[in-house]
Amino acid sequence: MMVTDNKINCLLISDFTIDNLSGLLANDSDFPLMDIRSAPFDQVIPTLLDKSSPCWKPNPECVLIWTRPERIIKSYQRVLEYEEISVLELLKEVDKFASLICGIAEQCKIVLIPSWTLPTFNRGLGMTDMNPVSGLENILIQMNLRLSERLSSTSNIFMLNTQRWIFNAGKFACNPKLWYMGKIPFNNNVFQEAVADIKAALRGIHGQSRKMIITDLDDTLWGGIVGEEGYQNLILGGHNPVGEAYIDYQKALKSLTKRGILLGIVSKNNEDTALEAINKHPEMKISLDDFVGWKINWNDKAQNICELVEELNLGLQSIVFIDDNPVERDRVRAALPEIYVPDWPADPMLYVSTLQSLNCFDKPTHSDEDAARTNMYKADRIRKNLKQSLTSVEDWLKSLEIKIQVESLNKINIERTTQLLNKTNQMNMSTRxxxxxxxxxxxxxxxNRLWVLRVSDKFGDSGLTGIVSCEIKNQEAIVVDFILSCRVMGRKIEETMLHIITDFAQSEGLSKITATPIKTEKNRPCQEFFKKSIFIFDPNTNSYNWETDKTYSLPECITLQYK
Amino acid sequence: MTINEKTTDLVYAAIDDLNRQRDPSQLIEKSLDTVLTGSSSKLDSLGLVTFIVSVEEKIDEIFNRLITLTNFDFIQNSNDESLTVGSLIGYITKKIDNNDGD
Structure with missing residues (x-):
């Protein structure tokens, strides 16, 4: 999906009146903006079967298919009427519906399927409603699981959790009056929850999910002011409901690191005092190893955040800042509007629920690199310390013993490659x-040719962090993707990518390599890299060129291996 | 706050909710004179149903009362131009004042 300021073109297919959702999506001002159109009312199967129908033109980027289980799966209507049915046969109907959905997935970039739900007022068989052969809810759960399983092999289809929308929407979520008077099964609170999740999903697919939480310490990570009360007297754990809540908040933060979310600290404190608390408090659940960086001093927090983010090569748009103090939150919001600063409850017992309800971390895939991300940043901190102790950058780079493994795109690396392609902003030449x-x-x-790069050094494996690709046209290699994770920028990997493509062009007998960086708000590092590179700038075409009669050498500090 | 003021707030909140899903050129004005039914209303039948049901839900939320608005003539016969935001607020206020309910 191209990242542009253009609206995402979305088709809604439903067996109920979906105009209210359509209006809310069209008017919602959060990124990304959307152009909405709807398939004819209650024509789900014909619409999925007939791609020549006018509603498919132009091809939608996003399709949302929201159905009622009893309408789309005939056997489920019989279940609702307490008839005996074969669950196996019912699941076969689910399979058929799944096949239809998979059939349209090739025609669009993303398909969203809200899961099936029962109206909240229908308590089914009550005490036996979880019976696997007759319970309305149990059978519905089986249908959702089967649908999810059948759709999971298609990478651009995502099932969304409707149950949570209904739960959050309150007691009128499934107001029967709306159904009888308008064939609308849900009230607007449900649709508003749906809009929030749909937008979060689309942001994740656009690589706009947040990557790091920067947290305050006093009265945020623990109760009390460590500088005044000493770490021994902090409210943390113990037989105390608030102390338990802080423990759970720490655990919840720590668990996010396994999803690839980085943690940092910005706090007004004496650094020694604060670090002593983290290192020595017997009930501290989070350790310094869980944080990729910190700024603990008496400076302005906005300034500290900027410095920390710069050190980590991240963009401000990747950051969430959590602070119990509304004045500090306002300051950061005003100074750094790109940063997401959620409203934070005054009661620590609500911290975990607030953290877990944030929808800014949604991502379409979760890779091994995500789970290892904190370790990668920690290794980077060690590298930077080494850099400061060595006299020249060249000595530092040599001492790292960097190895790059180059691979073609394959089944094993495609998920991570797509993730990197879609979320990298800074060192990204075309941002496609x-x-x-x-x-x-x-x-x-x-x-077309595409190579992916795995980077490692003596401190650890940074994983799949680079992509370079080109299109061969008129005896030239036109660079299409030039993408590098910010984790490994500035270590001659960029130059190695140019070497890979020039080496390829030479071996293929091509005459020239052309790279044309497309300027975006966030890819300044890429623009700067090409400006400083030894590729020759052509002001007429705004491109950087390299004639293949010259060799573009592999940097000395790099060991390159093709797999 | 008086019952009338609370009712006005909840009806205006329902208009806000409704406007969030309407084309910007078709927004409903938060005014007592805004006509909700008939040919001069900007609301089609679906918009009217959504709005009225939303008002009912908000009455329940604010006053903990079930007051049915959906079975009135102005819903069944939406050509009637007598229903304005002001008359709706007056009707609800009177029902609550009189302790009428379902």
Whole structure:
């Protein structure tokens, strides 16, 4: 999906009146903006079967298919009427519906399927409603699981959790009056919850999810002011409901690191005092190893955040800042509007629920690199310390013993490659966004080449962190993707990527390599890299060129291996 | 706050909710004179149903009362131009004042 300021073109397919959702999505001002159109009312199957129907033109980028289980799966209507049915046969109907959905997934970039639900007022069989052969709720759960299983092999289809929308919407979520008078099964609170989740999903797919939480310490990570009360007297754990709440908040933060969310600290404190508390408090659940960086001093927090973010090579738009103090929150919001500063409850017992309800971390895939991200940043901190102790950058780079493994796109790396392609902003030459199937199709075209890079050094494995690709046209290699994770920027990996492509062009007998960085708000590091590179700038075309009669050498500090 | 003021607030809140899903050129004005039914209303039948049900839900939330608005003539016969935001607020206020309910 291209990242542009353009609206995302979305088709809604439903067996109920979906105008209210349509209006809310069209008017919602959060990124990304959307153009909405709806398929004819209650024509789900014909719409999925007939791609020549006018509602498919132009091809939608996003399709949302929201159905009622009793309408789309006929056997489930019989279940609702307490008839005896074969669950196996019912699940076969689910399979058929799943096949239809998979059939349209090739025609659009993303398909969203809200899960099936029962109206909140229908308590089914009550005490036996979880019976696996007759319980309304149990059978519905089986249907949702089966649908999810059948759709999971198609990478651009995502099932959304409707149950949570209904739960959050309150007692009128399934107001029967709306159904009888307008064929609307849900009230607007449900649709508003849906809009929030749909937008979060689309932001995740656009690589706009947040990557790091920066937290305050006093009365945020623990209760009390450590500088005044000493770490021994902090409210943390013990037989105390608030102390338990702080423990759970720490655990919840720590668990986010396994999803690839980085943690940092910005706090007004004496650093020694604060670090002593983290290191020595017997009930501290979070350790310094869980944080990729911290700024603990008496400076302005906005300034500290900027410095920390710069040190980590992240963008401000990647950051969430959590602080119990509304004055500090306002200051950071005003100074750094790109940062997301959620309203934070005054009661620590609400910290975990507030943290877990944030929808800014949604991502379409979760890779091994996500789980290892904190360790990668920690290794980077050690590298930077080494850099300061050595006299020259060249000595530092040599001492790292950097190894790069180059691979073609394959089944094992496509998920991570697509993730990197879609979320990298800074070192990204074209910022094109594609789904897995689109990327695969692109690489299958004979004029296109794509390589992915795995980077490691003596401090650890940074994983799949680079992509370079080109299109061969008129005896030239036109660079299409030049993407590098900010984790490994500035270690001659960029130069190695240029070497890979020039080496390829030479071996193929091509005459020239052309790279044309497309300026975006966030890819200044990429612009700067090309400006400083030894590629020759052509002001007429705004491109950087390299004639293949010259060799572009591999940096001395890099060991390169093709797999 | 008086019952009338609370009712006015909840009806205006329902208009806000409704406007969030309407085309910006078709927004409903928060005014006592705004006509809700008939040919001069900007609301189609779906918009009217959504709005009225939303008002009912908010009455329940604010006053903990079930007052049915959906079975009135102005819903069944939406050509009637007598229903304005002001008359709706007056009707609800009177029902609550008189302790009428379902």
């Amino acid at each position: 966004r594609l789904t897995e199937s689109e990327l695969l199709k692109w690489t299958e075209q004979k004029q």
